[in-house]
Amino acid sequence: MEYMHRHAEARRYPASVLPEVKSIIMVALEYPISREREQAIPFDRERDRAPNTGRVARYASGPDYHDIMRSKLNRMLDWLREQVPGCVGRGVVDTAPLLERDFARRAGLGWIGKNTMLINKRRGSYFFLGALLTNLELQPDPPHEADHCGTCTACLDACPTQAFTGPGWLDSRKCISYLTIELRQQIPEPQRPGVGDWVFGCDVCQEVCPWNRHDSSQPEALDLLELIRLDEQQFRERFRGTVFFRTKRRGVLRNAIIALGNTGDEQALPALEDSLNDEEPMIREAAEWAIKLIRQRSDLELRARK
Numbered sequence: 604m605e606y607m608h609r610h611a612e613a614r615r616y617p618a619s620v621l622p623e624v625k626s627i628i629m630v631a632l633e634y635p636i637s638r639e640r641e642q643a644i645p646f647d648r649e650r651d652r653a654p655n656t657g658r659v660a661r662y663a664s665g666p667d668y669h670d671i672m673r674s675k676l677n678r679m680l681d682w683l684r685e686q687v688p689g690c691v692g693r694g695v696v697d698t699a700p701l702l703e704r705d706f707a708r709r710a711g712l713g714w715i716g717k718n719t720m721l722i723n724k725r726r727g728s729y730f731f732l733g734a735l736l737t738n739l740e741l742q743p744d745p746p747h748e749a750d751h752c753g754t755c756t757a758c759l760d761a762c763p764t765q766a767f768t769g770p771g772w773l774d775s776r777k778c779i780s781y782l783t784i785e786l787r788q789q790i791p792e793p794q795r796p797g798v799g800d801w802v803f804g805c806d807v808c809q810e811v812c813p814w815n816r817h818d819s820s821q822p823e824a825l826d827l828l829e830l831i832r833l834d835e836q837q838f839r840e841r842f843r844g845t846v847f848f849r850t851k852r853r854g855v856l857r858n859a860i861i862a863l864g865n866t867g868d869e870q871a872l873p874a875l876e877d878s879l880n881d882e883e884p885m886i887r888e889a890a891e892w893a894i895k896l897i898r899q900r901s902d903l904e905l906r907a908r909k
Contacts, residue, residue, distance in 0.1 A: 623738035629710040631730040657862040658822040660804025672696040692737040703732040711744040717770040718758035718808040727815035758808035764797035779805035853883045864893030
């Protein structure tokens with residue numbers, strides 16, 4: 604990801620975020636954020652893996668975590684200022700050049716697993732990371748030095764797009780989370796089959812991790828036919844205040860159409876044909892591709908029944 608390279612030098616020095624920094628307080632917040640569930644996107648769990656539905660990474664099912672975490676960090680900073688008048692600080696939620704995972708490891712929150720995620724022995728890896736930089740000199744906690752992945756390679760083996768080039772090495776160009784969230788262009792055709800029915804993000808490398816075995820939740824599901832019929836205003840009304848908003852309508856609908864191309868049935872064809880007239884070229888191209896695949900599957904199924 605180009606922005607990582609652009610800010611590589613700044614990421615090495617927290618003073619680029621807060622010039623007065625002397626300590627970093629690292630925090631983790633488990634997801635989904637249950638307390639705010641009433642604000643979440645109206646998913647339907649019963650639709651999970653049903654025809655013409657798509658999966659959404661667990662972290663994305665609630666309100667935008669940036670807002671939730673930033674509010675909590677600001678409250679923590681207010682408390683620090685009450686205890687130490689004149690204290691200077693800044694809360695960061697992956698919106699500034701900071702190596703959050705490495706600082707979290709150095710703060711003792713866990714180790715960086717083979718899937719590049721921070722893993723905690725008791726909490727697994729389903730959590731957000733936040734940082735509070737301050738000018739206070741605080742006694743540091745011991746870093747997490749041990750690696751508890753052992754010989755397990757479940758995450759590397761399960762990746763649908765073979766995005767891992769080795770333990771701890773991820774080729775973001777193949778990662779489903781990158782393809783469905785960060786990539787602003789069309790998803791390359793060779794990568795589309797591996798995306799499967801994921802519409803926003805991916806949980807596969809976390810789902811198979813033994814350290815997440817305590818988690819019994821399932822990815823949320825979205826009705827893809829409803830999704831690809833949303834115009835710009837409807838999209839804004841439905842997804843404002845969520846992480847989907849950052850990927851914009853054209854990105855989310857592109858993902859939904861590709862998921863339909865991979866897993867949809869003939870019921871999806873009318874909505875996809877309507878998408879051929881969308882003002883976004885990226886959506887039109889994806890719809891043409893999806894229609895072709897669905898018709899090919901339908902023809903094969905018809906021949907198999909004869």
